[in-house]
Amino acid sequence: MxxxxxxxxxxxxxxxxxxxxxxxxxxxxxxxxxxxxxxxxxxxxxxxxxxxxxxxxxxxxxxxxxxxxxxxxxxxxxxxxIPVAGDARPDAEPGAEPDVAAPAPPRPAFQPITIRTARDAVTVAALYLRWLGYEDIRRADQRPPSGIGLAARGVLAHVDPTVRPASARDVECLWLTAMTESAHCVYFSLAGYSTEARARADTLGIPLFVLDLTGTPQPVN
Structure with a gap:
């Protein structure tokens, strides 16, 4: 922190x-x-x-x-x-010995749960966000037109458990809502995305995930 x-x-x-x-x-x-x-x-x-x-x-x-x-x-x-200082680690002085990187701390593998209901899909998305490092996952203050909104500090997530692929408008709505809250956003869909939605997400820089039935979010872009 x-x-x-x-x-x-x-x-x-x-x-x-x-x-x-x-x-x-x-x-x-x-x-x-x-x-x-x-x-x-x-x-x-x-x-x-x-x-x-x-x-x-x-x-x-x-x-x-x-x-x-x-x-x-x-x-x-x-x-x-907010202004950011220089690199997290200062450059070494001339003639100094290079630093030896500490061993990377192990991170446990994500533990999926089988998706059988819409509630399961929301649970998987919340668990995945927590696995990525976000804490205090909660329902978003603003309810999306469809699906479920999740929020944590600095991020807004949309979980779409329907059988309809997400559209470009769905992606844009999430992005606009996140902009009003000064947060980044991510989309989880059970049925995938239309070609237009994927292109629009790439333009706006929104990570897209498909929730397979085993409960493992698969990155799309």
Whole structure:
């Protein structure tokens, strides 16, 4: 878990205490974007895809990957982009011995449950999100037009247990709802996705998963 920093909204001047969410590295270790406590947050007037990601290095295995830029939704309605410091691990000084990476902590395999009902599908999605590192999974505040909405800190998930493939409109609705809550989003579908839905999800950067009947989410994109 990253250290909390004090963030002042430049619009309404409210003070917030913010801690960046952690994401699971491929090695299983949690990765937190290092926040710049001396930086100034900026108000996001419109989202630009290239500016929504930041490169962060895993402190355990040294793998560098792109993770969502930390953002905070102020109660006045302003979305604040939180500045990020440099790499999680500083560069070695000239002539210094290279660091030896610590062994990667083992992460237990995901334990699926057989999907027989719509409730089972929702349970599997919640368990999978928890397995990825998200905590306090709950029903989303805003009910989606169809299916079930799940939420955790920094993420909004849509679970579609129907026999109809998800459409591009379904994907767009999830993305718009997540934008209003300054959260990232993910879609779980039991029946898969239309070609248009997959293309739209790729454009918006939304991870898609198909829930097979064994209870194991399979990535689509």
């Amino acid at each position: 990253s250290e909390s920093v004090s963030v002042r909204c430049p619009v309404c001047r409210r003070e917030h205490l913010y801690a960046a969410p952690s994401y699971p590295c491929e090695c299983g270790a949690p990765v937190c974007p290092p926040l710049d406590r001396y930086g100034t947050p900026t108000a996001v007037t419109h989202q630009v895809w290239e500016e929504a990601w930041v490169a962060v290095e895993c402190a355990v295995c040294g793998r560098k990957a792109e993770w969502p830029q930390p953002e905070l939704g102020c109660t006045c309605g302003t979305v604040l982009r």
